[in-house]
Amino acid sequence: MNETNRGFLHDRFLRGLAMAPRGCAVAVGNESAGYEQLHELALDWAGALLARAQEPPRAVGVLAGQGITAYAGVLAALYTGAAVVPLHAGFPAARTRRMLEQSGASALIADEAGEAALAATGLELPVLAPGTSLVAGSGALTEPRPAEPEDTACILFTSGSTGRPKGVPIRHGSLHHYFRLMDERYDFGPDDVFSQTFDLNFDCAMFDLFCAWAAGARAQAVPPQAYLDLPRFVAEHRMTVWFSTPSAIGLVRRTGGLRAGGMSSLRWSFFAGEALRAADAEDWQRAADRTALENIYGPTELTITVTRHRWSPDTSPGLCVNGLAPIGALHEGHDHLLLDADGDPAKREGELCISGSQLTRGYLDPEDDQGRFLRRAGRTWYRTGDRVRLLGNGELVYLGRLDTQVQLRGWRVELAEVEHALRQCAGVEDAVAVTAEGDKGAELVVFYTGDPTAPAVLARQLRQILPSGMLPRHCRHLPEFPLNSNRKTDRGLLAKEAAELVAPVGNEERRA
Template sequence: MRKGDISVIRLPRGLTDAELARTALTGDDPVSYGELTRRVDALAGRLGEVTSGPGERVAVWLGKGTRYVTAVLAALEAGCVYVPLDGAQPAVRVTTILGDSGPTVLFTDHGRLRQLAGAELPASLRAIVLTDPAEDPGEPVRTPATVAVHSWSAFTADAPDRPAGRGRTPDDLAALLYTSGSTGTPKGVKISHRNLANFVGWALEEFEVGPDDVFANHASFNFDLSTFDLFAALAARATLWVVPDAAAKDVSALAAGIRGHGVTVWYSVPSILHLLTASGALTPAETRSLRYVLFAGEVFPIGRLRALRGVLPPDTALYNLYGPTETNVCTYHRATPADLEREHPLPIGAPIKGAHVRVEDEHGEAVDTPGDPGELVVSGECVTPGYWGREHEPAAADHRSGRHRTGDLVTVEEGRLVYRGRKDRMVKLSGYRVELGEIEAAVLRHPAVADAAVITAETGGRTGIAVYYVPREGGKPPNLLQLKQHCKTLLPPYMLPHSATRLARLPRNANGKTDYRALTEGAAEPPS
């Protein structure tokens, strides 16, 4: 791929008749490349009329499906910036994101639009496109007179040709992905065409994928993992299974989908892969088509990774991908048989093409001694331009210079980066620096513990270590004393837990990661 070539994040053009007839999206509403191109071009043409120039935002608040994909691709074809919203996000959060991003067009459905009744819609909004049937029996929602409400079919009827060449330079924005802000207000990470093209270009070189492959899109479209699923699949002219929202955490549906669609490329957070293996839903019969299993977003405990390896074909490649939203994937590591014999999780490896990494101490100096921890700082074409509307924040200067401080602590071992935890999960107890992730790892090594999370909690005016754990099915749940005795063999005394709470399951956020805030606020589910 040529440097600066951003065509890999668009629908492929110049396809033969045979290629146009191949399936682009599979699932409940299979669509060929030819039909998908027709739908995207019609929608892009109409967006070109409604929007006044490149860079305008198009928000999508829908359940996952063919029309979600079509809206995203049409926004890009029209030179717009897509703002993906998880279909299950509450209306209050959606209203906040709409107000911050200022979209010109919103794609949604009748049910979700009703949730916005009474909300203050942004002044930038000119059109709402409803993707479900117009004969929906519910009461119509009143919208400002300046906002036109269209059905999908009416909006795309007699559409003009797609607008050519709008907003397609490498530095133009392609997406705004909203993440949780430290203040509780979502912040939009600006993703450029250059960022996406760099990542997808690397993926096409690293993974031997092509038209015969079937990718699974498990992640929500507001999660950066989805950019691989969507754009790498289309660039490879492969087929994409858009996993419905209802199946995202249904292990039986996921396993059946992997087998039924012949999925060859899977990418998700480790928690989902663990659910699939621990439940017994994923067996060698379901996984025989898998060529690549990629995971990112959180640490994959080595015992769980071994369990996954045990149900995969021997030649299936396992990849640990690493990177915050602000860099997307910036480092990677392909697991070796020796890695599975480790006691600790996989390394996060080496930088992808177009990324540069540096380990720095608290003074910004390079950490050169192997094994010494420091903060991982990333630079290069993978680094995004910053946060939408936050150009005056301290991090903005770094982003303008193409640098991102990840806040993640790493060491270098045998030339490979090893993740050691978050700076913001580094706490001080009794004068000692403590990484809570290290305590989690120790608790997870208890044979009767299936899942665990660790936070700090105030007890009697003192800060202590609070363990929340899910017992392994069929085992006897350990009490606090037993957990302490176990951890004592792995950790120093100042890192031993002060309390232990048994849960039916750990709370998860929309992306499947442990929701530590819910634990802090006591919003976890006790055992039945």
């Protein structure tokens, strides 16, 4: 078998190296690294890691910001035959400590910020930093160490920047299945330039890097300031493939970047991580008028993404529910099961459960498996916690999280329906609905962006769309929604703001 086609994750980089050895593999600001340079650096660092270890590491952490150190570190970790554990230097120290301990990382590749973040955890680990010389008597590897399809290629952690992180081991075999489908579906090549918008601890970054690298293409990091004039940034870097969360569309709209034909160089546009609004898909495709746009969906536990819907201006709007685009059909090699509120099979609508080749074997901590994995019909299914509807064409459309269907004053309220109604009000761009406990129980609070509007005016418009039991008690305008570290709308932070807004009178602790 060709050594660049064995099915290991890092073989995708070797394939790009063979296709475009002099090509640029990754660019970050004024820095860039070619395929040969990044390969040699990864071999050097992998050799150093192995020389320092009494036995080959099972997992290697990469604690670095968006830069050459991080990208070379990912490859170096894989080249040792270990699982790579991408980490975020901006996370709380306690969280980083837990991730390092749970993953079993026995070494770390870090930049200056990463070294500081490690020090804050109180852990002592061997650290390889830029400029580190090889251990005396050791040398660079001549080639990456092999792995097996059942070996863990990477360990990613869910639950955002706060809360109890759950470690998800992803096998080389699962990634091979996933990327084989990507290769069959898309015509990426050496002339492509991929956006790299995601931090490396976010699973979608694996798509950016390993789709680009397998094609001999360039991954171009997108800094926050690029969104001030994204069409200019896209044109300057001749970008052809875009991938981000849908929240980026609203940001580009607010900076005037969605003008018609403003991003004509984009051949492909992908969105994942949040529900994609039909209005956002239409506006993006108008600006990227030569792009094929896909809404792709998948929890980390199912290896990056596991469904896709190709947006069509002619047919997709008619498939939307509450203004949200379909998430599409499952990847080959997967089946779905819908469960009703009692846990029984449902035909048309319910909680989405998925089984197939991309499913993780379980969390690092077996206690986290409780309630998330289901054994039925001799198979293991992952319970996504997402409610979906099965459409007549066999595709799925996202309805919301299980916990976004709430009871208010006897009404069963779909938060997604409230958000959709608010977006139909004059001047409203986007909306997020949450609940909070007030003096009289749970209350509905909505935050919106767009033009500030008097609450009475919004209420009058909403009464024409929603029944009285679904009307929000509080509407608050924001210039923009807060984003978490993965650049998704931070609903948790908005829920905290709502709790402070409606905290019962006399509860000084909650109002503080």
